[in-house]
Amino acid sequence: MIDTTRTDIPEGEERLRLDVExxxxxxxxxxxxxxxxxxxxxxxxLGLLADRIRFDESIRVVLLRAEGRAFCAGIDVTAPxxxxxxxxxAERARxxxxxxxxxxxxxxxxARLPQPVVAAVRGYCLGFGFExxxxxxxxxxxxxxxxxxxxxxxxxxxxxGGDLRIAREAGAGWAKLLALTxxxxxxxxxxxxxxxxxxxxxxxxxxxxxxxxxxxxxxAPLAVQGIKHxxxxxxxxxxxxxxxxxxxxxxLTLTSDDSxxxxxxxxxxxxxxxxxx
Numbered sequence: 001m002i003d004t005t006r007t008d009i010p011e012g013e014e015r016l017r018l019d020v021e022x023x024x025x026x027x028x029x030x031x032x033x034x035x036x037x038x039x040x041x042x043x044x045x046l047g048l049l050a051d052r053i054r055f056d057e058s059i060r061v062v063l064l065r066a067e068g069r070a071f072c073a074g075i076d077v078t079a080p081x082x083x084x085x086x087x088x089x090a091e092r093a094r095x096x097x098x099x100x101x102x103x104x105x106x107x108x109x110x111a112r113l114p115q116p117v118v119a120a121v122r123g124y125c126l127g128f129g130f131e132x133x134x135x136x137x138x139x140x141x142x143x144x145x146x147x148x149x150x151x152x153x154x155x156x157x158x159x160x161g162g163d164l165r166i167a168r169e170a171g172a173g174w175a176k177l178l179a180l181t182x183x184x185x186x187x188x189x190x191x192x193x194x195x196x197x198x199x200x201x202x203x204x205x206x207x208x209x210x211x212x213x214x215x216x217x218x219x220a221p222l223a224v225q226g227i228k229h230x231x232x233x234x235x236x237x238x239x240x241x242x243x244x245x246x247x248x249x250x251x252l253t254l255t256s257d258d259s260x261x262x263x264x265x266x267x268x269x270x271x272x273x274x275x276x277x
Contacts, residue, residue, distance in 0.1 A: 002040045002044070002084070002099055002102065003040075003041070003044065004044070004102065006044070007048065009045050009048060013041075014030055014045070015029070015030065015031055015038075015039065015041060015042035015045050015046075016028060016029055016030060016042065016045050016046060016049055017030045018049050018052065018053070020056070020058055020059055022214070022217070023058065023059065023060040023061065023214075023217035023218075024059070024060070024061055024062070024063050024210070024213045024214065024217055025053050025056070025059035025061070025062045025063070025115070026062075026063045026065065027049060027053075027062055027063065027064050027065070028065050028066065028067060029042075029064075029065070029066035029067065029071070029072060030066075030067050031067075032066070032067040032068025032069070032070075033068075034073075034076055035068065035069075035070040035072070035073035035123075035124060036066050036067070036068065036070060036071065036072040036073065036129070037072065037073050037074060037075065037076030038072055038074065038075050038076060038127075038128040038129065038132070039075070039076045040099075040103070042076075043103045043106050043107070044106065046106055046107070046109075046110055047105070047106030047109050047110070050106070050109040050110040050113055051109060053113060053115065054109070054113055054114065054115075057221075059115055060115060060216070060217040060221050060224070061115055061116050061117075061118060061213045061214075061216040061217045061224075062113065062115050062116070062117040062118070062213075063117075063118050063120065063209055063210060063213045064117055064118065064119040064120065064132075064133075064136055065119075065120040065206070065209065066120075066121075066122070068123075069122070069123045070122070070123035070124040070125075070129075071119075071121045071122055071123060071124065071125040071129050071133065071145070072124070072125060072126070072127075072128065072129025072132060072133075073124045073126050073127075073129060074124075074126040074127030074128055074129055074150070075127055075128055077263060084096050084099050084254075089255055092255045093251045093252055093254075093255045094251070096250065096251035096254050096255055097247055097248055097250075097251035100159055100246075100247040100250050100251060101244070101247050103159075103160070104160070104161075104243050104246075104247060107132075107135060107160055107161070110135060111135040112232070114225040114228070114229070115224075115225065115228075116137040116138065116216055116224060116225075116228050117135070117136040117137050117138075118136060118137065118138045118139075118140065118209055118212050118213045118216070119132075119133045119136035119138070119139045119140065119209075120140050120142075120205050120206060120208075120209035121133050121139060121140070121141045121142065121145045121196075121205075122141070122142040122144060122145055122202060122205055123142075123144055123145060123146065124146055125141075125145055125146065125147045125148075126146070126147070126148045126149075126150060127148070127149060127150055127151060128160055128162075130147050130148065130149055130162050131149075131158070131160040131161065131162030131165070132160075133147075134161075134162050134165040134166065134169075134195070135165070137228060138197050138198075138212065139195065139196045139197055139198075140196070140197065140198040140199075140200060140205065140208055140209045140212060141187045141190060141191070141196040141198070141199055141200070141205075142187065142199075142200060142201065142202040142204075142205040143187050143188075143199060143200070143201055143202060144187070144202050145186075145187040145190070145196075146184050146185070146186060146187075147184065147185040147187075147190050147195065148178070148182060148183065148184040148185065149162055149163060149166075149178055149179045149182060150182035151179070151182070152179060152180055152181070152182050153182040153262065153266075153272075154259065154262035154263055154266060154272075155253060155256060155258035155259040155260075155261060155262030155263070155272065155274060156250065156253040156254050156256075156259045156262065157246065157249040157250045157252075157253045158179050158246070158250075159246060159247070159249075159250035159254075160246075161239070161242070161243050161246055162179075163175045163176075163178070163179040164239060164242050164243070164246065166178060166179070166195065168235055168236075168239075169193070169194050169195055170193040170194055170195055174193055187199055198212070256277065257275065257277045258272075258274045258275065258276065258277065261273060261274060261275075262274070
């Protein structure tokens with residue numbers, strides 16, 4: 001189950017690390033051995049760090065980056081507490097629904113930070129990794145970046161609003177094509193679809209992302225934060241209601257027989273046999 005009561009991040013259990021450097025809050029996904037795979041615990045830590053960043057006047061911009069060769073390869077299905085339980089199918093679906101709503105609240109704390117967020121993406125940016133990158137205000141990708149929403153291939157709905165944000169940035173048709181097929185996008189195509197604002201060589205990613213972050217940090221904080229709020233108010237109109245519908249779709253699919261089949265087939269490296277139940 002999800003631990004919703006802890007407010008600490010024990011040493012050695014970090015999923016993300018926050019460092020402050022000359023006005024830049026560098027938020028680093030720091031589990032490279034697992035390709036920075038995501039978990040409920042990572043969601044909890046993201047919410048805690050967002051709360052720390054929000055009122056820190058020394059942080060004028062956030063740089064979201066990752067250690068290792070991948071930004072985030074998606075959900076860590078081996079993480080403790082990964083499966084939500086219930087005494088019946090209905091209770092389990094209800095618990096998933098509330099769990100996903102809880103996660104959405106943590107993601108909103110991050111996505112709605114007053115400080116702009118610049119994401120630096122390299123390697124795999126899959127599933128939730130793609131959704132996390134889409135929560136940033138500006139995305140810079142290395143030429144080796146690969147993006148995808150493979151959830152439907154596993155029998156589950158996209159649960160953190162990534163498909164909604166793709167619809168906002170690239171149009172509903174592209175959101176449906178990517179989410180319904182699970183197909184992968186290379187960095188060049190992602191830039192063409194406006195899902196990435198800058199495309200750079202892999203060895204230039206960190207330097208370029210830090211330069212963009214520093215450029216934002218040099219500007220007037222009240223003006224920068226006001227601009228972000230104003231644009232988000234326009235771009236995110238209707239997002240809250242859509243995310244609640246997303247939470248219900250995710251809860252129903254995560255408790256389905258198809259999701260068990262999808263994950264089982266993935267682990268066994270075979271083609272899944274979905275039955276729609």
